[in-house]
Amino acid sequence: MPFEKRHAEIAKKTKPKTGKQLWFRTFVFSVFVFTFGSLYLFSRRGNFDLYIANKVFATTALVLIGLSMALSGLCFFWDFVDTKIIYRKHLGLVGLLYAILHVIVTTTLLPHKFAFPEWIYIHKPSFIFGTIALAIFLIMAIMSRRHIINQLGGKTWRALLSYGGYTAFILVMAHFALLKYNGWIGWFRTREPFLPPLSLLEIIFATAVIILRIALWKKTRKS
Numbered sequence: 188m189p190f191e192k193r194h195a196e197i198a199k200k201t202k203p204k205t206g207k208q209l210w211f212r213t214f215v216f217s218v219f220v221f222t223f224g225s226l227y228l229f230s231r232r233g234n235f236d237l238y239i240a241n242k243v244f245a246t247t248a249l250v251l252i253g254l255s256m257a258l259s260g261l262c263f264f265w266d267f268v269d270t271k272i273i274y275r276k277h278l279g280l281v282g283l284l285y286a287i288l289h290v291i292v293t294t295t296l297l298p299h300k301f302a303f304p305e306w307i308y309i310h311k312p313s314f315i316f317g318t319i320a321l322a323i324f325l326i327m328a329i330m331s332r333r334h335i336i337n338q339l340g341g342k343t344w345r346a347l348l349s350y351g352g353y354t355a356f357i358l359v360m361a362h363f364a365l366l367k368y369n370g371w372i373g374w375f376r377t378r379e380p381f382l383p384p385l386s387l388l389e390i391i392f393a394t395a396v397i398i399l400r401i402a403l404w405k406k407t408r409k410s
């Protein structure tokens with residue numbers, strides 16, 4: 188069955204919810220993700236401050252945006268996820284708010300950790316990838332306004348959001364992989380501390396989102 192038709196069927200199955208309920212539940216979910224990330228890093232590092240919280244803001248952004256993008260694939264392959272498709276936009280936009288928070292905290296509140304503009308010169312590619320990704324996600328957020336959807340037409344709008352979203356998501360992966368790669372190698376060498384870096388779990392999660400997209404693309408291309 189073509190993906191468009193299947194998507195319409197899935198949407199019909201979901202119980203109607205008000206916009207307020209969707210935003211509230213997404214926000215509560217984001218607090219769960221943030222709490223899990225914070226407890227994980229506290230267990231790993233033994234302390235918690237704004238520097239660590241900023242890592243968790245970034246993690247929460249990645250998880251929410253990643254889930255928002257993975258929902259089409261998850262619904263396609265696993266029927267029990269079908270009713271969650273209505274959270275796609277909300278997950279993406281709340282995730283974007285965490286990404287903005289991550290950027291504000293990084294650039295203004297942690298000068299002893301990230302001295303700007305020097306940090307940019309040392310981490311140019313990572314900075315460029317993160318900034319372009321943020322710009323794409325912001326454009327996508329503006330594009331989710333009703334009159335723009337009507338102007339572009341549903342099909343073009345969905346295609347633009349999909350290509351834009353995956354491009355930005357891959358840029359985010361490159362953004363933090365460049366910053367964290369040495370830490371991952373170090374952890375594989377020493378296995379200290381016991382828990383792996385959170386960013387290693389993040390890159391595994393992000394890779395799974397991309398693999399799911401490729402699987403969905405292959406499956407829907409055939410049907």
Ligand code: HEM
Pocket residue numbers: 238241242243245246248249286289290293294301314317318320321324359362363366385386389
């Ligand atoms: C859509 C935009 C962005 C997303 C989703 C994002 C996401 C991430 C993620 C997932 C990490 C790894 C966190 C961890 O340590 O576990 C990270 C690290 C980092 N990001 Fe971003 N990022 C974005 C944009 C930016 C931008 C524009 C900047 C710079 C102005 C930036 C600066 C940093 C820094 C400095 C780190 C290292 C944090 C640390 O080691 O404590 N990010 N980011």
